[in-house]
Structures are given as structure tokens and as C-alpha cells.
Amino acid sequence: KAGVTQTPRYLIKTRGQQVTLSCSPISGHRSVSWYQQTPGQGLQFLFEYFSETQRNKGNFPGRFSGRQFSNSRSEMNVSTLELGDSALYLCASSFGDGDRYGYTFGSGTRLTVV
Amino acid sequence: QQQVKQSPQSLIVQKGGISIINCAYENTAFDYFPWYQQFPGKGPALLIAIRPDVSEKKEGRFTISFNKSAKQFSLHIMDSQPGDSATYFCAALGGSNYKLTFGKGTLLTVNP
Numbered sequence: 001k002a003g004v005t006q007t008p009r010y011l012i013k014t015r016g017q018q019v020t021l022s023c024s025p026i027s028g029h030r031s032v033s034w035y036q037q038t039p040g041q042g043l044q045f046l047f048e049y050f051s052e053t054q055r056n057k058g059n060f061p062g063r064f065s066g067r068q069f070s071n072s073r074s075e076m077n078v079s080t081l082e083l084g085d086s087a088l089y090l091c092a093s094s095f096g097d098g099d100r101y102g103y104t105f106g107s108g109t110r111l112t113v114v
Numbered sequence: 115q116q117q118v119k120q121s122p123q124s125l126i127v128q129k130g131g132i133s134i135i136n137c138a139y140e141n142t143a144f145d146y147f148p149w150y151q152q153f154p155g156k157g158p159a160l161l162i163a164i165r166p167d168v169s170e171k172k173e174g175r176f177t178i179s180f181n182k183s184a185k186q187f188s189l190h191i192m193d194s195q196p197g198d199s200a201t202y203f204c205a206a207l208g209g210s211n212y213k214l215t216f217g218k219g220t221l222l223t224v225n226p
Contacts, residue, residue, distance in 0.1 A: 042219055043158070043214075044216075092157075105150075105158045107155070108156075
């Protein structure tokens with residue numbers, strides 16, 4: 001059974017650029033959540049999508065956005081990158097209803113902003 | 115406001131010893147409390163989880179103890195092994211949202 005796949009694994013971007021990260025959930029999972037992990041702030045929730053609809057959003061600026069496609073794959077976009085956006089971005093998938101507790105994480109995308 | 119507080123930040127244990135990590139939460143709407151294990155370069159992996167209707171759950175060498183009145187829960191790793199060396203996160207979920215609220219993590223080192 002394939003796990004949660006995140007691409008790319010590593011990215012280096014320049015301040016001011018934008019970036020798009022991709023997440024393919026486990027087959028059958030309809031919920032995809034995104035988290036930012038940094039040494040200082042730990043794991044922080046960005047947003048969660050279920051059946052192409054954003055159900056919940058964390059306390060991040062509008063530069064952070066996401067979407068989910070009909071096949072449950074999700075993308076997140078960060079515009080006008082800042083140095084502080086350097087982090088490990090993690091995606092987690094689950095069935096999203098009924099068994100909403102089974103969150104499986106991908107290995108993440110390591111974003112470095114220079 | 116940190117809704118899930120985790121301690122200690124780091125922990126060193128000898129092989130065969132017991133590792134204990136503690137968490138406290140504030141939001142009484144939380145109804146699911148998982149523990150995640152993370153190795154360098156990997157995403158967090160679910161280790162064990164508990165709901166507030168039970169006080170203890172054991173899976174192999176890993177046990178969660180839950181104290182609803184104190185709003186605290188802890189992870190006990192029995193017979194700790196060097197392969198258990200990793201960062202451990204407690205988390206909580208519940209209410210009307212679908213997000214995991216994480217503790218800051220504990221870096222566990224098990225010396226051989």
C-alpha cells in the first residue's frame with residue numbers, strides 16, 4: 001500500500017519567488033492536511049481539505065494557499081517567499097469522515113528560502 | 115497560546131530503561147490524543163493513540179496513560195532501545211475542527 005507522497009523532497013527558492021508543493025494521499029483518503037515544521041515553532045497547522053473544500057485553516061498569512069483536486073491530490077502554494085518560510089512542509093492524509101483520526105504523514109518537502 | 119505542553123524537551127535514557135514523556139492540554143473539547151515518532155528526514159509516524167474514555171492503552175513496549183481530570187497524558191517506553199532514539203510528539207484533536215495540535219516535541223536518546 002503506497003503511503004503519502006510529497007514532491008519535491010527539496011527546494012531552494014529566492015526571497016520574493018513563489019513555490020508550489022504537491023501531495024498525493026493514500027488511495028481512498030479524501031482528507032489532506034498541511035503542516036509547517038520549524039525548529040522554533042514545531043508543527044503548525046496550515047489548512048485541511050476534504051472533497052476539494054477547505055474545512056479548516058490555521059493562523060498563517062494569505063500568502064499561504066492550497067487546493068485539492070477531484071482525485072484528492074493537493075497542492076499548496078506560497079507566494080512572495082520570505083526567509084522565515086524556510087521549513088519542512090508536511091502533508092497528512094486520512095479518510096476524513098468517520099475514521100477521521102487516522103492521519104498518515106508524508107516525508108515532507110524541505111523548503112529553503114535564500 | 116500553546117494548547118498542548120510537552121516535557122521534557124530532551125531525554126537521555128540507558129538501554130533497557132524506561133522513557134517517560136509528559137503532555138498537558140487545555141482544550142476540553144479534545145477527544146483524541148495520539149503520539150507520533152519522527153526520525154530525521156522522515157515525517158511523523160503514528161505510534162499509539164488514546165481516547166479520553168480509557169485511562170491506559172498499551173501496545174507492545176509503548177503505553178499511554180491518560181488523566182482526564184488533570185488534563186494530562188504521558189507516553190511510557192519500556193525496555194528502551196537505541197532504535198527508539200527519535201523525536202516524539204504528543205498531539206490532540208477534537209471539537210469542530212480537523213487539525214492536530216502538537217506539543218513541541220521531545221528528543222529521546224537511548225544510549226547502548
